Amino acid sequence: MSMNSLVWLxxxxxxxxxxxxxxxxxxxxxxxxLVPEPLTGRRPLAALLSRPLWWASILLNGGRAVFQVGAxxxxxxxxxxxxxxxxxxxxxxxxxxxxxxxxxxxxxLGALLAVVSVAALLAxxxxxxxxxxxxxxxxxxxxxxxxxxxxxxxxAAGRCPATWRSHLLAAVAGIAFGVSSALAKTTITVVxxxxxxxxxxxxxxxxxxxxVFGLFLAQAAYQGMELGAPLGVTTVANPVAxxxxxxxxxxxxxxxxxxxxxxAVLAAGLxxxxxxxxxxxxxxxxxxxx
Numbered sequence: 001m002s003m004n005s006l007v008w009l010x011x012x013x014x015x016x017x018x019x020x021x022x023x024x025x026x027x028x029x030x031x032x033x034l035v036p037e038p039l040t041g042r043r044p045l046a047a048l049l050s051r052p053l054w055w056a057s058i059l060l061n062g063g064r065a066v067f068q069v070g071a072x073x074x075x076x077x078x079x080x081x082x083x084x085x086x087x088x089x090x091x092x093x094x095x096x097x098x099x100x101x102x103x104x105x106x107x108x109l110g111a112l113l114a115v116v117s118v119a120a121l122l123a124x125x126x127x128x129x130x131x132x133x134x135x136x137x138x139x140x141x142x143x144x145x146x147x148x149x150x151x152x153x154x155x156a157a158g159r160c161p162a163t164w165r166s167h168l169l170a171a172v173a174g175i176a177f178g179v180s181s182a183l184a185k186t187t188i189t190v191v192x193x194x195x196x197x198x199x200x201x202x203x204x205x206x207x208x209x210x211x212v213f214g215l216f217l218a219q220a221a222y223q224g225m226e227l228g229a230p231l232g233v234t235t236v237a238n239p240v241a242x243x244x245x246x247x248x249x250x251x252x253x254x255x256x257x258x259x260x261x262x263x264a265v266l267a268a269g270l271x272x273x274x275x276x277x278x279x280x281x282x283x284x285x286x287x288x289x290x
Contacts, residue, residue, distance in 0.1 A: 014075070031053050081242040111274070156168060157172070166222075169220050180207050180210040218230070
């Protein structure tokens with residue numbers, strides 16, 4: 001079974017989404033230097049919203065969403081979401097350059113392993129574009145369940161030390177982005193069959209609410225931290241969450257059935273190792289770069 005041309009178009013659009021997201025992540029990282037306080041009070045939140053760079057990151061994330069919707073129109077979640085690792089491969093060198101240094105040999109190896117593992121995951125993923133939309137009941141269940149998980153994660157993060165807070169916020173942000181992609185996939189399909197009536201489907205509202213929630217969670221994860229670790233956690237959590245929804249509710253699977261999951265898990269492990277090499281500590285950008 002080989003990828004058809006429409007799935008490859010989805011892959012191309014997904015790369016565009018990764019590029020926009022990488023630029024948005026670097027912008028949010030720089031914002032975290034300008035507004036380092038946790039976003040739990042009105043003052044740091046107001047300071048964040050007063051920065052033009054914040055609104056630039058919103059536009060970049062909007063561009064990411066447009067490309068992502070296009071990608072999900074032509075390709076299944078299990079193809080599109082693993083490509084999100086490329087965001088890390090793009091963002092880390094960019095942020096490293098802004099920090100006044102070059103990638104180390106360790107970081108270059110990490111980037112190579114991440115790209116190779118993503119290629120392996122694509123070879124193992126569904127290649128016929130098969131995906132079933134969530135029913136209204138499933139869409140409501142996924143939306144409410146995800147919101148409850150995000151709220152619980154944010155509450156728990158607020159009671160953790162700085163590093164664990166960042167990692168937990170990054171994880172729930174990745175879950176938000178992954179689930180919102182699954183909901184967007186359903187919305188796209190339902191719009192094609194039901195037209196304007198699709199706006200009544202729980203997945204439509206769920207897509208926007210969860211994506212916005214994820215945007216603020218990701219920004220909070222960068223507060224007082226380097227770019228690599230939180231972005232790495234988000235990048236891993238995103239495809240895992242989307243694949244869980246896709247496989248559990250939308251009829252997606254991996255090539256070769258259950259046995260196909262074995263090499264997929266090995267490729268995911270290689271990807272995680274590559275990310276661990278790539279997410280080295282980065283020098284913070286100068287605050288005047290606004």
